Amino acid sequence: MMNSDIRTGLAVCGLDCTRCADYENGEIKSLSARLADLLRGYERVASLKSVNNPLFNEYPIFLEFLQHFAQGACGGCRSDNLRCPIECHANTCHRQHGVDFCFECNEYPCDKQFEGKTREKWLERNNRMKEIGVENYYLEKSKLPRY
Template sequence: MDKSEVISKLSFCGLDCSRCADYENGEIRSLSLNLSELLNGYERLAKMKADNAPIFRGYPEFVNILGHFAKGTCGGCRSDNVQCPLECHAKTCCKEHNVDFCFECNEFPCDKQFQGKLRERWIYLNNRMKEIGVENYFIEQSKMPRY
């Protein structure tokens, strides 16, 4: 995978958009769509099972949550269709400084980005990217749990 492809999947702050549950082209969306199709019509059986296995009483809620994951409406932080719930200044700031990632900026780490634990993670991720390179960082991140 070349750097431009990696850049399209990583956000400016270093998070991997492609593994996010809301990413429109992500594996979570794809697997959720597949599971939704495989479970099509299961509602009747879930109702029958609910008498012996009460967990199935929550099946309609599960279907709603699975449907949400199957929608995957975010195009990622580098797109015009960003759905990320984090208040992030990195996109605007990186564009102003003409860099792809925060660590490439002379002002990194600035005071504009995040607070508390999220800030610590942001600094760690950017320092790691700087240390091993963007492509190796992406490979390393892809082997770790997203959440």
């Protein structure tokens, strides 16, 4: 039986929500919050360093990005707190068809899901899950960068 954490973390389309930069319980959020905490008060040092390295003039912008990542607020595609910018038909379709993942649907691959390169990646993800199983797919992908 599939681990419920894996099912919760993987979107219906096969993307791994847990490794997304916006995921509320993800490693990116956790590490960003930790780094922001470690850098608290570094603005003064960045100002001093900017004399010899103009890159440090952009430190406030870096902090804005870091704070954004530290506030990951998306609960993932299966949650009520979905904030994914990717429009995904599968997010509602899977309920109608009673499946956890697209590849499990009798209509897979349908024409409703994605176009172009995004569609190719969707097919690749779902075909791989079908081939090796969802848990093995999750373990395989968890070792790779999300982006």
